[in-house]
Amino acid sequence: MSKEALHLNIRNLESADYPQLKALMDAVYEDIGGAWSKLTIDRLIGEFPDGQLAIEDDGRLVGMALTVRVDYDVFSNPHKYDDLIGHRDIILNAPQGDTLYGLDVLIHPDYRGYRLGRRLYEARKDLCRSLNLRAILAGGRIPGYHRYAEELSPTEYIDKVSRKEIHDPILSFQLANDFLVKRLLRKYLPEDEHSMGYATLLEWNNILFEPAESVLDWRKQEVRVGAVQWQMREFASVEQVLQQVEFYVDAISDYQSDFAVLPELFNTPLMGLTDQSDQVQAIRFLAGFTARFKEEISRMAVSYNINIIAGSMIEQGEDGRLYNVAYLCRRDGSIDRQPKLHITPQERRDWVIEGGDSLTVFDTDAGRIGILICYDVEFPELARLLAEQEMDILFVPFWTDTKNSYLRVRHCAQARAIENECYVVVCGSVGNVPSIENLDVQYAQSSVFSPSDFAFPHDAVMSETTPNTEMLMFSDLDLRRLKVVRSEGSVTNLKDRRKDLFDLRLRDWSLKAGGQG
Numbered sequence: 001m002s003k004e005a006l007h008l009n010i011r012n013l014e015s016a017d018y019p020q021l022k023a024l025m026d027a028v029y030e031d032i033g034g035a036w037s038k039l040t041i042d043r044l045i046g047e048f049p050d051g052q053l054a055i056e057d058d059g060r061l062v063g064m065a066l067t068v069r070v071d072y073d074v075f076s077n078p079h080k081y082d083d084l085i086g087h088r089d090i091i092l093n094a095p096q097g098d099t100l101y102g103l104d105v106l107i108h109p110d111y112r113g114y115r116l117g118r119r120l121y122e123a124r125k126d127l128c129r130s131l132n133l134r135a136i137l138a139g140g141r142i143p144g145y146h147r148y149a150e151e152l153s154p155t156e157y158i159d160k161v162s163r164k165e166i167h168d169p170i171l172s173f174q175l176a177n178d179f180l181v182k183r184l185l186r187k188y189l190p191e192d193e194h195s196m197g198y199a200t201l202l203e204w205n206n207i208l209f210e211p212a213e214s215v216l217d218w219r220k221q222e223v224r225v226g227a228v229q230w231q232m233r234e235f236a237s238v239e240q241v242l243q244q245v246e247f248y249v250d251a252i253s254d255y256q257s258d259f260a261v262l263p264e265l266f267n268t269p270l271m272g273l274t275d276q277s278d279q280v281q282a283i284r285f286l287a288g289f290t291a292r293f294k295e296e297i298s299r300m301a302v303s304y305n306i307n308i309i310a311g312s313m314i315e316q317g318e319d320g321r322l323y324n325v326a327y328l329c330r331r332d333g334s335i336d337r338q339p340k341l342h343i344t345p346q347e348r349r350d351w352v353i354e355g356g357d358s359l360t361v362f363d364t365d366a367g368r369i370g371i372l373i374c375y376d377v378e379f380p381e382l383a384r385l386l387a388e389q390e391m392d393i394l395f396v397p398f399w400t401d402t403k404n405s406y407l408r409v410r411h412c413a414q415a416r417a418i419e420n421e422c423y424v425v426v427c428g429s430v431g432n433v434p435s436i437e438n439l440d441v442q443y444a445q446s447s448v449f450s451p452s453d454f455a456f457p458h459d460a461v462m463s464e465t466t467p468n469t470e471m472l473m474f475s476d477l478d479l480r481r482l483k484v485v486r487s488e489g490s491v492t493n494l495k496d497r498r499k500d501l502f503d504l505r506l507r508d509w510s511l512k513a514g515g516q517g
Contacts, residue, residue, distance in 0.1 A: 006057055006114070010123060013052035013064060015042050020061035028106050031194065036066075040089050044068070047093045050131075051100065053123050055107075055116050062108040065120040067127075069097030072134050076182065076203070081139060081189045100128050102138035121177045128206045136204040139185055143194040144168040154184055154198045171200060178488065179204045207483040223366045223393070223477045225425055226252030227261040229446045230311075231470035232431040232439055235269050238289055242296050248472065249297075253304035255474060258366035262311030263429040263444070264374050264399040265324070267293060272436045279437060283351040287314040287322060294327055294335060301329040307364055311397045311427075312340065312373050314353070321354045326371045326397055328362055336362050340373035341382065350438060359385060359506070367392035367479050374398035377426075378412045380419065384504055387420035387494060392479050396426040399442065406443045414460065417449040421486045421494055423462070423477050424449045430468045443468060448475040453489045455481045 013021070018038045025035035044066060045052050051067035068084065071094055075083075084101065086092045091103065102124060107116050128136050144166065145157050152160065158181055160166040175181075179202040188199035228248045235241050245262065252260040267289065274285040290313045301308045310327040315337075317323055324340040324347065339356020347353040359382060362369050370386035370393075377383065377396045386394065396413055400406040409426060417424040428444030447464035450456035463475035486494055 008055060008057055008062075008116070010053065010055050010119060012049055013041070013045055013054045013066075015045060017054060017061055017064075018042075021064060024061060024064065024106055024108060025104075027109070031192075033191065036091075037089060040091060041066075044091050044093065047095070050127055051124075053120055055119065057111070062111045063106060063116045063120060065105045065124060066091075066103040067124060068093040068101050068103060069133070070094050070099050070101045070137065071097050072099040072137070075099065075101060075137050076135075076201070078183065078185060078201075079139075080185070080187060081199075098134045100124060100131075100133055100136045102136055117173060118177060125204065125206075128204075129208055132208075132210060133206060134209050135206055136179075137182075138174070138179070138202045139188050140174050140179075140200040140202045141170050141189065141192055141195045142168055142198055142200060143170060143192070145196055145198060146194045149196055154196070158184070158200060174200075174202050177204075205487075207487045208480055220258065220366045221479045223259070223479060224255065224257040225259045225261065225393070225448065225475050225477060226255060226257040227425060227427040227446050227448075227465075227473045228252070228263070229427070229444055229465045229469065229471050229473060230263045230266050230429040232266075232269055232429050232433050232442050234272055234433060234435060237273075238270065238292065241267050241270060242293070245297065246300055249300045249304050249306065249308065251472060252474075253306045257306055257474065258364075259307045259309060259393075259395075259425075261309040261395055261425055261427040262397065263427050263446075264312045264326075264397040265314070266311040266397075266429060267313060268439060269433060269436060271439075272433075276437050279350045280352055282437075283314055283322060283353075284316065287316045289313075290315050290325075294329070297327070298329040298333060298335055301331050302333050305331050307331050307366065309371060309395045309397065309427075314351075315339075317354075322352060323356050324353055324373060325356070326373050326395075328364075328369070328371065330364060332365075336360065338362075338371040338373070340376055342375045342379055344375050346438070361386055361389040361391050369393045369395060371395045371397070374400070374409060377416060377424075378408060380412075380416065381504060383416040383420050383422075385506065387422060388504075391420070391422055392482060393477065394420070394422055394424045396424060398426055398428045398444070400428060401441050401443060403443050406445065410445070410447065413447075414449045417460065418452050419493055421451045421482060421489070421492075423482070425475070427473075430470060446473050448473070448477070450477075451482070451485050451489070453485050453491075455485060455489075 022035040053065040055063035161168045161171050182201045182203045185199040190197045271282045276282050297310045308329040312326040315323045315325040326338045328336040341355050343355045370391045398409050413424045413426045427446045429442050430444050433439040445467040448462040452460040465473045
């Protein structure tokens, strides 16, 4: 049969298909009892029509899949095939079950080699996603086991099949379709002599599953980010800077954004209000405004209903030392902080700034986020530690003076997005302020980067600004795509790490997760 002669159609089974279905099941399941009765099939179609699938070729039934809904907590534990069967061979379907259970997938022998089974498995996965169900479970026969039973235990056989040292006609196919072996089932189908009564409990997890919960507890999956490519300029007062900040927060909130992002040290022009002959005293003067900025920006977050990544500002700690700190001002009024950990030679030399010692993943109503300030993104260990705590978006407020300095931040940020399968938002400042020391030139092209895979732009750049121009940038981020790429992407960086060879951990202090204030 040539491929050109095929006219395939996938649809739901109908009662009228039963004669062909019976012939197919009798032929394939000759060794374990053949076809279900018409009463059984009609009842299954009536109770759960969407789960019963057929592939036809010019009206000829050449493939089929039978499926029911079950409760995960029951059937993810050891069970037997008979647990799915009720009185008079009625297959038990739980209408409110949170999981699909794959009963049978059959392909006519004449049509094997066309990957029709894969089509049926993909249709089941689509059904699971569309119904927002937790998983697909299946009891998988291992019909090749009888040939190895004298030399291998069932678990050893399964291990060799998973390593492709042995081919099993059912288990090998299921593993190739992203199912994982959850456990060994004993006496699952006693009449299955080829499997010696054993089966595997297989599971495919719906990574897009959202448990039923109240609207107030629901977390957004589509997130809009607005970033300010900030113009450094001379300011005559704190009020002028705050007025400019509020203008941008207002504008970004008008576009229903979930986050507004400011650059690193965006308020440093206020150093121009004091004597700059002593840079250490000038930067301490700047630190004196930080408490007010935090208070005012937090007010804006609540007033404009938006989470604000308040760039970074200089903070004087209780020990009298200076730190470069980013603040997360949530729209619920809570505030969190993330200090810069790695201090550049210029910061250390001219301003005597110290590195912080805490790294935090923050929970928000629009995803789990991390913040790395400028130079910190050039140290891949930090982003990896955040990714291990299921970070969705990494924000990188930065301040660079030259293009080569900017490109270090940009290229490292793109690498972090790929390595950690997350979105990365970099936000910087532009302009020239020759009258203020260390603010004479700035270079920036604020951008949003994604993982590099088919679900994202071909260059993995979601959005970017015009270089060296004061402007706003917006980007819509779909957090569900991160779940898919982490589980089913062309490559799965996080999942494929060789933890048997290396690990990564913090020394002397612990990673904080889910900070709320």
